[in-house]
Amino acid sequence: MKNEYMAYPAVVKKILKESSNTNTYTLAFVNEEKQKNFKALPGQFMMIGIFGIGEAALSICKIDEDGSFSTTVRNVGNVTNTIYQLKEGDKLNMRGPYGTGWPLEELKGKDILIVAGGIGLPPLRGIIDLVQKNRKNYGHLEIIYGARTPEDMVFKYEFGAWRQIKNSRFDLTVDTVSLGSKWECKIGLVTSCFPQMKTRNKNSIALLCGPEIMMRFAAKCLETIGFKDNQIYVSLERRMKCGFGKCGHCQIGPKYVCKDGPVFSYDEIRPYIHPL
Amino acid sequence: MNKKPTVGIFKFTGCAGCQLELLHLEDVFLDLLKIIDITYWVMVKRENIEGPWDISFIEGGISTPQEIEEIKQIRKKSKIMVAFGDCAIAGCIPSIRNWIPQMESENKVYTDTSVIHSTKVMGIGEYVKVDAVLKGCPPHRDTFLEFIKASLLQIRPRLRQHPVCVECKYRDNECLITSKKIPCMGPVTSAGCGALCPSLGRECEGCFGPMSNPNAAALADIFKEIGLHQEDIERKFRKYAGMTIEFRKEAGQ
Amino acid sequence: MNAFTIEKKNIHFLFDQFRKDYKIYGPTKPGYESTFEEITSIDQLHLDYHSTVLPPKKIFHPPHEQLFTFLKEKETYTTKEIFLEEKTLLFGIHPCDVHALLKLDKFFSGEFTDIYYLKRRKNTCIVALNCVEPSKYSFCYSLGTGPFLEEGYDILLTDIGTEYLIEIGSDEGKKLLEKTTVEKVTDADFHEKERRQKLTELKFKKHMNTQWLPQIVSESLNHSVWSDLGERGGIAGSHACLSCGSCSLVCPTCYCYDVYDTVDITLQKGIRARELDSCQLLEYAEVAMHGNFRSDRTARIRHWMLCKFGAAAGGHNSGCVGCGRCIRVCPSKIDITQVARILRGE
Known part of the structure; x- marks a missing residue:
């Protein structure tokens, strides 16, 4: 019997600065055997921690060919704060991957709409990478990304390449722009980008990740243009202690976010997303 | 590791019991001194340095104009200020006198009140920014270490x-309210004591102050049902944390 | 032979036999104030108990548990797992609690396993005791988890007057009895058991109609009973919920726990541990940046009831077994059977 709670040593291979309080870390297990067998899907998450501090559920944003993966961490809690102090070559501990990930089979041949808010973009980055690499397997790609300020946006260094993706549209919006900073895109909620949206409800899938309130209103807007709940997928955040459906903390109605999610089809989770 | 943080320990209006609790750290005290540098602690040290401090632990509430001045001075010299114990958090037992006119309480104790210039007893948060609180009367020494x-x-x-009830259940205790109709403050009181009193068959007095999001009104109703008079209920809520917003209503506004 | 009898005064024959191989846990007081403790002499055992404060889950899923230790040396950590694999025997556990363990067994196995729970559970022998005097709070009969047991035991005892009827449910149980002085069973003994079962079934004061209950509760997320319990004065006969967490901590199927690290004063070594948690506590659903997905008391009590009615993520495995502990322990007198009746519109 495997001890699911045991976390294994991993090394920080690379750190990329994203914003004043956010970095992207490329990580790999120290044990080569373990690293070789490591396989993850976009949308899954890892339990990453440091002994003495604790563990946090962090989503996988990028999977490299050598099997190492990246996670984007915003410095907001005990674990993330400690990770934030690490340097390249430092060690931490991790276990996983956990969770379901995005519905990859479902996406094939369809138009994909990605709506992301703030630190909600990293879990969706794997999908953008996937479409980029296998362009002809998918239809139109549309990315709508909103953040509090231009500085808070992550993966800014990829925006140029994403704009070059064939048969795609990329729209950005922010809540506020500080005086003197340069901003050429929209100001407003992500839903303010919807009037110009090209994706239609036929043969398409919408993938949402961001604050729950953003996802709720984005889903509501999508419904008005004919999207069905089963065409919309959301990735949820909850408190997680075990990552595999035992500690109970991440329950939302009859589901564990860690085990049954974090990606859910909107029709299975809708009754619970608001009241529970 | 970085330089050892400097720590100051100060006493205001209180009984010194919180500081005494720190002396109960006997078994780890020498190890503790390896990781922190206590530069100010009048109760224990002959030579004290007047700041600055990385962390200052404040015992006691504020009850005189002079104390207001002092706490503000300490705040200026402290990076992190901790309200250490219930008195520093919300006045605790000394604050019971806030519920009667100042004149009345002064006359109870002093024959000549002309030299007394006390204010109502308040937690330090009334006057300065507090970065952390360690609940308890006194706080458990482990919470100090944890901090x-x-x-x-x-x-x-x-x-x-969370409430004392949680720790009571951890210890497999019968509920005193349901089994013996004893008016226990456990369901609204912050844990941290290890359910000390209930484990000995005595009701919780509420000495760790309000838990997170307590339902004080519901407990007051329960006390009424098991036969307590309104004044008794008010006294229970006043005793350790009557000045807190969580208990103020049940303590009699 | 799969059944025997033993005179009540000779019950220590069993006890002495069990003690040879097992650490024995049993109820230590009569009535309601009992707790499951380690028993070293037969005088400590009180089979005339109604219920215990904590259910037997405390032995397999204890309030505090150390998972592993870690030690930091030259920037690398060494870890050491802590397993307790003692052979334990539960003496006198009631049918509701056996059913709760069967549920927890299922819960902690599956795709992901909980090695700590399962290792302990594997080394356990269950000597169950059918209830002939059900507690006034219990309603196991409504849930099919009592008062008499059909499954999940190694040995089953039934009080049939001056004797206990002993039934064997496993090879382990059989082995244990081979070396004990027990008497033969007659048809009359079985008839007596049956008679007592029927008699006991009539003694229940509380009932809960569970038909369609998970569906009903799932459709009643906006029912006024939740805010009555959470914010207003409670429901008839009860006060508002205190969010004290007692109901879930004493529940034999509540499994939730928190995981945390503690380090010693050198900051170089420590323990990863877990502690029973409760969905009734404010901190339970708290996330970074002060987000909280169940900050209202109303949402918390609703979630717990949903879970006990089998409509939360634990499904049937964390559902109610009717032991009545939550009703007895609640300072606000909240009664789950009454909540079910209100939801059903009865």
């Missing part, structure tokens, strides 16, 4: 906010 360790690790300490 020190967490500060060194630069994380938030794991301090329990």
Whole structure:
């Protein structure tokens, strides 16, 4: 019997600065055997921690060919704060991957709409990478990304390449722009980008990740243009202690976010997303 | 590791019991001195340095104009200020006198009140910014250690906010309210004591102050049902934390 | 032979036999104030108990448990797992609690396993005791988890007057009895058991109609009973919920726990541990940046009831077994059977 709670040593291979309080870390297990067998899907998450501090559920944003993966961490809690102090070559501990990930089979041949808010973009980055690499397997790609300020946006260094993706549209919006900073895109909620949206409800899938309130209103807007709940997928955040459906903390109605999610089809989770 | 953080320990209006609790750290005290540098602690040290401090622990509430001045001076010289114990948090037992006119309480104690210039007893948060609170009358010494360790690790300490009931259940105790109709403050009181009193068959007095999101009104109703008079209920809520917003209504506004 | 009898005064024959191989846990007081403790002499055992404060889950899923230790040396960590694999025997556990363990067994196995729970559970022998005097709070009969047991035991005892009827449910149980002085069973003994079962079934004061209950509760997320319990004065006969967490901590199927690290004063070594948690506590659903997915008391009590009615993520495995502990322990006198009746519109 495997001890699911045991976390294994991993090394920080690379750190990329994203914003004043956010970095992207490329990580790999120290044990080569373990690293070789490591396989993850976009949308899954890892339990990453440091002994003495604790563990946090962090989503996988990028999977490299050598099997190492990246996670984007915003410095907001005990674990993330400690990770934030690490340097390249430092060690931490991790276990996983956990969770379901995005519905990859479902996406094939369809138009994909990605709506992301703030630190909600990293879990969706794997999908953008996937479409980029296998362009002809998918239809139109549309990315709508909103953040509090231009500085808070992550993966800014990829925006140029994403704009070059064939048969795609990329729209950005922010809540506020500080005086003197340069901003050429929209100001407003992500839903303010919807009037110009090209994706239609036929043969398409919408993938949402961001604050729950953003996802709720984005889903509501999508419904008005004919999207069905089963065409919309959301990735949820909850408190997680075990990552595999035992500690109970991440329950939302009859589901564990860690085990049954974090990606859910909107029709299975809708009754619970608001009241529970 | 970085330089040892400097720590100051100060007493205002209180009984010194919180500081005494620190002396009960006997078994780890020498180890503790390896990781922090206590530069100011009048109760224990002959030579004290007047700041600045990385962390200052304040015992006692504020009850005189002079204390207001002093706490503000300490705040100026402290990076992190901790309300250490219930008195510093919300006045605790000394604040019972806030519920009667100042004149009345002064006359109870002093024959000549002309030299007394006390204010109502308040927690230090009334006058200065408080970065952390360690609940209890006195706080458990382990919470002090937890706080020190967490500060060194630069994380938030794991301090329990849940009710005494949780610790009571951990210890497999019968509920005193339901089994013996004893008016126990456990269901609204913050844990951290290890359910000390209920484990000995005595009701919780509420000495750790309000838990997170307590339902004080419901407990007051329960006390009424088991036969307590309104004044008794008010006294129970006043005793340790009557000045807190969580208990103020049940303590009689 | 799969059944025997033993005179009540000779029950220590069983006890002495069990003690040879097992650490024995049993109820230590009569009535309601009992707790499951380690028993070293037969005088400590009180089979005339109604219920215990904590259910037997405390032995397999204890309030505090150390998962592993870690030690930091030259920037690398060494870890050491802590397993307790003692052979334990539960003496006198009631049918509701056996059913709760069967549920927890299922819960902690599956795709992901909980090695700590399962290792302990594997080394356990269950000597169950059918209830002939059900507690006034219990309603196991409504849930099919009592008062008499059909499954999940190694040995089953039934009080049939001056004797206990002993039934064997496993090879382990059989082995244990081979070396004990027990008497033969007659048809009359079985008839007596049956008679007592029927008699006991009539003694229940509380009932809960569970038909369609998970569906009903799932459709009643906006029912006024939740805010009555959470914010207003409670429901008839009860006060508002205190969010004290007692109901879930004493529940034999509540499994939720928190995981945390503690370090010693050197900051170089420590323990990863877990502690029973409760969905009734404010901190339970708290996330970074002060987000909280169940900050209202109303949402918390609703979630717990949903879970006990089998409509939360634990499904049937964390559902109610009717032991009545939550009703007895609640300072606000909240009664789950009454909540079910209100939801059903009865």
